[in-house]
Every structure is written in structure tokens, then in C-alpha cells.
Amino acid sequence: MGLMKARSGSALPADHSASEAPRLDHPQPMQRRRAVQALTGDPDSVAPLVELLRSEGDNLVRQAAFIALASLNSERAARGVSVLLSDADAALRNGALETLSAMPAHAGALLEPLGRDEDPDVRIFAVLLASELQDDAASTWLLRLAEHEQDANVCSNLAEALGGTDRPEAVPALEAIGRRFPDEPFLAFAVETAVQRLREA
Amino acid sequence: MASSPAPDIGSARISAEDVTVFCDFFYKKTGISMDASRRYFIDRRLEERMAANECRSFREYLSLVKFQPGGAEMQALINEMTVNETYFFREDYQFACLTKRMLDEIADRKDPRRERIRIWSVPCSTGEEPYSIAISILENWPRASQYDIEIIASDIDTRALGRARNGIYQARALHRVPQRVRDTYFRKIDSESWQVVQDLRDSIDFGIVNVSDPVQMARMRGIDVIFCRNLLIYFDDLSRRQTAENFFDALNPGGFVALGHSESMSRISPIFLPRKFPEALVHQRPLA
Numbered sequence: 001m002g003l004m005k006a007r008s009g010s011a012l013p014a015d016h017s018a019s020e021a022p023r024l025d026h027p028q029p030m031q032r033r034r035a036v037q038a039l040t041g042d043p044d045s046v047a048p049l050v051e052l053l054r055s056e057g058d059n060l061v062r063q064a065a066f067i068a069l070a071s072l073n074s075e076r077a078a079r080g081v082s083v084l085l086s087d088a089d090a091a092l093r094n095g096a097l098e099t100l101s102a103m104p105a106h107a108g109a110l111l112e113p114l115g116r117d118e119d120p121d122v123r124i125f126a127v128l129l130a131s132e133l134q135d136d137a138a139s140t141w142l143l144r145l146a147e148h149e150q151d152a153n154v155c156s157n158l159a160e161a162l163g164g165t166d167r168p169e170a171v172p173a174l175e176a177i178g179r180r181f182p183d184e185p186f187l188a189f190a191v192e193t194a195v196q197r198l199r200e201a
Numbered sequence: 202m203a204s205s206p207a208p209d210i211g212s213a214r215i216s217a218e219d220v221t222v223f224c225d226f227f228y229k230k231t232g233i234s235m236d237a238s239r240r241y242f243i244d245r246r247l248e249e250r251m252a253a254n255e256c257r258s259f260r261e262y263l264s265l266v267k268f269q270p271g272g273a274e275m276q277a278l279i280n281e282m283t284v285n286e287t288y289f290f291r292e293d294y295q296f297a298c299l300t301k302r303m304l305d306e307i308a309d310r311k312d313p314r315r316e317r318i319r320i321w322s323v324p325c326s327t328g329e330e331p332y333s334i335a336i337s338i339l340e341n342w343p344r345a346s347q348y349d350i351e352i353i354a355s356d357i358d359t360r361a362l363g364r365a366r367n368g369i370y371q372a373r374a375l376h377r378v379p380q381r382v383r384d385t386y387f388r389k390i391d392s393e394s395w396q397v398v399q400d401l402r403d404s405i406d407f408g409i410v411n412v413s414d415p416v417q418m419a420r421m422r423g424i425d426v427i428f429c430r431n432l433l434i435y436f437d438d439l440s441r442r443q444t445a446e447n448f449f450d451a452l453n454p455g456g457f458v459a460l461g462h463s464e465s466m467s468r469i470s471p472i473f474l475p476r477k478f479p480e481a482l483v484h485q486r487p488l489a
């Protein structure tokens with residue numbers, strides 16, 4: 001028959017590139033990925049990995065870098081990754097959000113500073129992060145932001161996020177959002193939906 | 202004096218905090234993410250292991266698990282905690298996809314005189330999956346005799362692996378196996394049980410692999426097809442993503458991964474190409 005017992009412990013096809021020391025600035029993506037993997041677990045890798053991510057165009061290398069950062073699961077890693085939430089590249093911002101969600105113990109502390117960022121896009125990512133985290137502290141933070149947020153797009157994300165919490169006390173803040181933007185019909189709808197979800201929950 | 206029943210001190214010895222500490226430790230070792238909702242299951246298993254080792258406290262037991270030379274108790278604990286549910290020809294549309302599509306694509310890129318086709322069943326649990334793969338290939342892939350094909354079968358659970366190597370199954374476990382196939386690849390050992398024929402047992406390389414152990418995973422290279430079904434459901438997002446990365450490295454370019462039907466690679470990682478064949482959706486490491 002065609003089935004053969006695997007040669008246990010036998011030499012596998014040699015990986016010739018493996019003898020070269022991996023470098024984050026190697027021209028070949030697979031080599032950069034190896035360099036990223038070699039940094040896994042090193043607490044000092046946050047800065048070089050974040051820097052790499054800013055310029056890295058290859059998706060495979062990016063994924064490996066985000067995973068290496070997430071597996072550090074530290075305050076330093078969370079802070080480093082949060083900087084990418086304001087990057088111009090949407091894929092990078094989404095990767096950063098996903099990575100922060102994988103470190104809930106450290107990402108929660110970042111909501112406060114992110115919520116004060118001047119860039120409304122960063123505040124939107126903070127809102128998305130808070131709804132990923134799904135804990136009490138995060139929903140309290142959402143509530144507080146809803147009380148004073150002045151950007152309509154951030155508010156529509158807030159409405160959606162608050163609607164998914166179990167915090168009926170958010171209803172007044174939501175209704176205040178509706179009053180703050182009387183000329184934004186999409187917000188009125190978002191507020192109404194959120195209020196309904198909270199009342200039904 | 203009337204004897205009163207022994208007080209049930211078992212559950213009192215394991216606190217909610219102990220369970221959290223344990224889940225955290227177990228997750229780091231295995232990738233398996235357990236939460237308090239499985240408290241009853243976890244407590245029961247821990248109590249049994251603590252009693253078997255005559256440990257008086259959870260702390261004492263945890264340090265045994267962590268520091269025992271040889272790691273026998275860690276292994277015993279893993280064997281207790283894993284869910285080994287599996288059966289012959291489970292989700293067999295994927296085996297049809299293997300013999301109708303994937304193997305031909307792979308074979309076309311190989312020189313049969315020099316190169317083998319390597320298939321990895323991980324986790325293999327008690328063996329039903331790798332044996333089903335082997336039988337499907339022998340029965341349904343017309344080119345099987347032209348190629349050397351290796352099937353590697355791995356699991357973290359040594360007790361399940363022992364049963365897989367023995368290849369003895371109860372008659373009712375074979376209900377999905379057509380009678381002709383059963384008579385070809387199994388031999389009846391008594392009224393209740395059948396054993397996989399020796400040739401077939403010998404052709405599969407069973408061994409222990411923890412997919413969350415980077416050192417063990419780094420040894421797996423040059424694979425053409427990975428069946429990883431009903432494992433990632435027990436993992437959290439991060440361990441799933443790490444496992445996907447490790448599979449990518451284990452595969453040859455153009456190699457395939459098949460996951461269980463409730464597991465979706467698109468939600469785990471974007472590094473594979475989805476390949477939609479008529480029989481099944483599988484995931485391919487890009488060729489270049």
C-alpha cells in the first residue's frame with residue numbers, strides 16, 4: 001500500500017534560510033516574519049515591533065507582529081499598540097484594536113487617555129475597544145464619555161456600544177446625545193435603537 | 202455513637218480564586234481556555250487528582266503539577282481535562298475533498314520518486330480520525346499506490362494516544378463504517394470489539410504533540426495537509442491565532458488545513474487562502 005510510517009525524528013526538509021540570523025529589516029517578508037517570531041516573549045520587543053508595524057506592508061509579517069505583541073500581555077505592550085490606533089492605515093488600526101482586545105487586563109486602563117484624544121477616530125476606536133472588553137469598568141467609561149462627547153460619529157458608536165451593555169442608567173445620557181445633535185437623523189435612530197435594547201434587556 | 206457521613210470537604214478546599222489560578226496556568230500550558238462556567242467540571246477533576254496524590258490543599262497540588270520532575274502529574278491532569286469525543290468518518294465530506302481534490306493538487310507538484318505526501322491529524326484523540334483518513338485514501342484515491350504517503354497523528358493526551366495505537370473499538374463505534382470496509386481493515390477480536398489490522402496501525406505515526414508548545418511545533422515541518430478539527434473550539438482567540446501561525450509554518454507552500462465545521466478560519470486569521478471545493482471549504486497556505 002501507499003501508506004508509509006513516518007520517519008519519526010528523521011530529518012525534515014532542511015530550511016536553508018534558518019541558518020541566517022533573522023532581521024526585522026530583511027527584504028524578504030518570510031525572513032522578517034522569522035525575526036518577529038524570534039522576538040516572541042521578549043518584553044523589550046514592544047518598540048521595535050510597533051515601529052516595524054508602522055511601515056510593514058506584508059500582511060503575514062503584520063499578523064505575526066500583532067500576535068507577538070498580544071502574547072506579551074503587558075501594560076507596555078498595550079500602550080505601544082494603542083499608538084497604532086491613530087495610524088492612517090485602517091488595517092493597522094483594526095489589527096491594533098484586535099490586539100488590545102486580547103489583553104483586556106491592560107487595555108482597560110487605556111480607555112481614559114484614548115477618550116481624551118483630539119482625533120475623533122481614535123475615540124471611536126476607544127469606544128469599540130470598550131465594547132469588546134465587556135466589563136463593568138469599560139461600560140462605566142462609555143457612560144461617562146456619552147455625557148460630554150461632542151462628535152456625532154463618536155456618539156453614534158457610543159450609542160451602539162451602550163445599547164449592548166446591561167446599563168439601563170445609560171438611557172438619560174443617550175437621550176441627551178439625541179438632543180445635542182437635533183440635525184442628525186442617523187443619530188436619533190441610533191439613540192432610539194440603543195434605548196430600546198436597554199429597556200428590553 | 203451514630204456514625205455521621207464524612208463531611209464533604211472536597212469542594213471547600215478549592216476556592217474561586219484557586220480555580221482562576223488554575224485556569225490561567227492550564228491555559229498557558231495547553232491553550233485550552235476554561236472559565237468559571239465550567240466550575241463543576243473543573244472542581245471535580247481537580248478533587249480527584251488531589252485525592253489520588255493525597256494533597257491536602259490546592260496550593261500543594263499545584264506545586265506538584267508545576268515542579269514534579271518528569272511532569273507525570275501534569276500529564277495525568279491533561280488526560281483528565283481533555284474532551285476526547287470523536288468517531289469514525291466524522292465530517293467525512295472533508296475526506297472526500299481530500300481524495301477528490303487536495304491530494305491531486307499536491308501530488309501534481311511532487312516527484313513520486315523522491316517526495317512523500319505528508320498528512321497530519323492533530324488532534325487525533327483515540328485514533329478514529331487518522332484511521333478514517335488512511336482508509337479513505339486507500340479506498341478512494343486512485344493514485345495512492347504511486348506515492349509514499351505518511352500519516353502523522355498527534356494529541357496532547359497520552360491515554361487517548363495509547364488507545365489510538367491499540368486500535369481496538371467497540372462494535373457500536375463502527376456504526377458509520379460500511380461492513381465491507383470493516384471487514385477489510387478491522388479484525389473481530391470478540392463479540393464486542395474490533396481491532397484495526399496491524400498493517401494499518403503500523404502505518405500511522407502516533408505521537409504526543411501540544412500545539413501550544415512552540416518547541417514541539419517547530420519540529421513539525423513539510424506537511425501537505427493538516428486536519429485540525431474540534432480543537433480550536435477549546436482555545437481563546439490568541440491561542441487560535443498562534444496555532445494558525447504554527448500551522449502555516451508546518452505546511453509546505455500550497456498545503457491545506459481543514460478545520461471542524463464550527464470553526465471558521467476567516468474569524469481566526471487572514472494568512473490562509475480560502476479554497477472552496479464542491480465538497481468542503483479548506484484553507485491553503487499560498488504557493489508563493
Ligand SMILES: C[S@@+](CC[C@H](N)C(=O)[O-])C[C@H]1O[C@@H](n2cnc3c(N)ncnc32)[C@H](O)[C@@H]1O
Nearest residue numbers: 231283285286287324326357358411412430431
Ligand atoms: C474533541 S477531540 C477531537 C478529535 C478529532 N479531531 C475529531 O474532530 O473528532 C479534541 C482533542 O484535542 C486534544 N487537545 C486538547 N488540547 C490540545 C493541545 N494543546 N494540543 C494537542 N491536542 C490537544 C484533546 O486531548 C482531545 O483528544
